[in-house]
Amino acid sequence: MAKMNMVQALNSAMDVMMERDPTVIVMGQDVGYFGGVFNCTAGLQERYGEKRVFDTPISEAGIVGTAIGMGVNGLRPVAEIQFADYIYPAFDQIVSELARLRYRSAGDFTSPVTLRSPCGGGIRGGQTHSQSPEGIFTHICGIKVVMPSNPYDAKGLLIASIEDDDPVVFFEPKRLYNGPFFGNPKQPASTWASHPKGEVDEGYYSLPIGKADVVRSGSDLTIITYGTMVHVCEAVVRDNELDAEIIDLRSMLPLDIDTLVKSVDKTGRCLIVHEATRFSGFGAELSAQIQERCFWNLSAPIQRVTGWDTPYPHAFEWEYFPGPSRIIAAIEKVMRESA
């Protein structure tokens, strides 16, 4: 075991997989000599050579399109999209091609591409370095959508994604790269060094995609969340001494609905928290599925805490971010409205 931040854990996942499997290659803007703008691929080109770790032209459509072709020809490409905000030029290649190749060829052609991309706000990135577009991707059939919330999960899930024969879009909450974030930007930054999930196995291990993690058990209320918001919710529950169960989805598609249902059936109350915008966001899917299955056990309407339905504004980053006060207000509402 070693102490790792999320960047190191992701780097270790790629390193382990490149070592084990000569078909794994890493590509993306600035990922080669420089090691990526967030350092996630640092040292890989030096170790595995520039035929397996290379810089690409600034063309997201080109990156995904060629990754698909490489995948068809026996490789396992791990492609970085520098920011989730810049994944849209590749949208057609993802929606119409990557996601549907298996289906339209009746399984004869497949491409096990992993797309890694940093997402989320809280870094003063303005409207083009802060987005959380995961919900858009969960609306596409044929890809898996994963988002870890800590170094240990990040490594295990990235290895599983690379090994997966289906394409995976792997979002990395960049606000968590160097440490957990508890929702208060005025607090000094914390690191992963003292966090139990900052203890990471240096070797090979994988975590199943589609398995949520109950990060805290409780009986009054279930909070379903993922990514950065896991830590914000934990802090709220801790600081207010609430008896809430917190579930980190880790994977949105496939969705571990059984774990969610079990919890909500037990607590009778459900709050969904994500940083992404609300309207048609992933919370809407969660809410629908839980209502379908848990209606008779719910003692209050399901609530959602999300980003507002606006672009991420530079000046109002913390008014936009669904921080502790919004989560507390929603918890109070769920408790108050209970039958």
Next chain:
Amino acid sequence: MSQKPQLRVPGAPARPGEKPDFSYLKLSQAGSVDKPAVHAPVSDTEYLSKQLVRVLDDNGVAQGSWNPGLSVEKLRHGLKLMLAVRAFDDRMLKVHRQGKISFYIQCRGEEAISIAQGLALREGDMLFPSYRNQGLYFARERPVVDLMCQCLSNARDMCRGRQLPIMYHWKEKNIFSISGNLTTQVPQAVGWAMASAIKGEDHLAVTWTGEGSTAESDYHNALTFANVYQAPCIINVVNNQWAISTFQGIAGGQDSPFAARGPGYGMPGIRVDGNDFLAIYAVTEWAAERARTGGGPTLIEHVTYRASAHSTSDDPTRYRAKDEQDHFPLGDPVERLKKHLVGLGVWTQEEHDELITKLDASMVDSWQEALSYGTTEEGSSFAVDSMFDDVYKDIPDHLVAQREKLKRQLQNQ
């Protein structure tokens, strides 16, 4: 030749610790490349995309048929504007280091492009810049305080706190909003120019993008449309050799210059010395006249060097040789124009130094004024509910509800 295909990954000529090497750059003598007639057929302009249009020689003397013959006044004005941009960039980098703004991008080494082109175009021409064209605001005389206020997201920010620093726009003087997503502005510029032609006007659209960004599909869509419809536009590729840590070879500059894409799409492509104020001015005038008189689009590649970091988020000593700029064969654009003016006997080193001192002081004053309209530490000077404005023309009900919810929460805090 090896017997099997090999994956070629174009490398950078020099990484940290290695000796800078610009031998890959094909140069032409100043004055050696002929200027064709404004309406020359594309086939007669192809040489322009392979050679390098230069006017200023190493001694600062203007040479050849591309010499635009500018008045001394205009030349001095150009130099002053370039120095103003540099002083502005220096000040903004300093205030970023002091934590006063969240982000900044300098254009050091590339000042001649925005200034010469800004001056060569007409006011009615619509500009679609990249994030490294702050000089256009100087050419069109936007008060620097306004730019600083944008970087502060304060009460006088034309983006009302919505955008990262440097993502300015200027509706009144025809400078388009900057996206953040690379190259999206290039097809938009072409569309603007198509509308100009549809409406029977002679306003041009002019756009800029880095060489790295020309790999995006948007860029190629733009060239196709521009040429198909003979849109009155100029598409500029600023080849500053680097895209963050990635050398221009990765964008496809290794075997054929970016300017050569022009004839490939059916339009003239001109490769110009991007540090030569006179040459840039001249090729822009040529392309503008051609477009304005029905000759369609032109692609211009500016060969220059990104002397600064990519942005305040990176440290270039981690990926390129430290003294690379000193070896760049096209020098520094400010120094070269200065030399020309000194050679003409219309400018002196003393005047130059004095102007720099004066500009530095005026940037400090402007910064103080900008701070008086609000600082980042104080938080935004706009009411928080303004965050919900402008998502739509009229705010829809669900956003009204969200706005009221936020206001209630902030009151309770």
